[in-house]
């Protein structure tokens with residue numbers, strides 16, 4: 001039996017050494033930064049995540065802790081075309097390698113294809129899930145086909161220019177100073 005791991009305080013090294021896995025569902029409201037993109041009044045939704053720890057050998061013959069992480073959620077965002085609510089599925093699967101220090105992580109992250117993070121005895125896995133989901137948010141969410149283009153046009157037609165708007169040229173003429 002694997003020890004029980006807390007995703008908010010994860011001992012990455014133990015998690016990898018025991019090849020543990022962790023799966024969970026958290027309400028979106030727990031992820032403050034992500035939750036800001038959810039339209040008010042939208043149906044409450046959840047973030048699903050799954051993590052797998054493992055030790056992989058390095059080129060130097062040692063072994064390093066890795067994390068295979070995937071997560072998904074569904075956000076109700078604002079369509080940039082019709083300004084109506086649009087549901088966006090956001091999901092990722094990524095691999096992370098962990099090293100001892102921040103300095104080492106910075107050096108290795110430049111060359112490595114995978115993301116390199118710093119080992120921690122109380123790593124916040126859900127914060128990493130949130131970071132990665134935020135990176136995958138669509139910059140410009142849109143419906144494939146907007147559901148209500150007609151309704152918007154009707155709304156435009158109902159709007160009428162006020163009749164008594166002063167003619168800008170008339171206003172200008174009023175400013176003319178008569179030649180003396």
Ligand SMILES: [Zn+2]
Nearest residue numbers: 079082143146
């Ligand atoms: Zn739309």
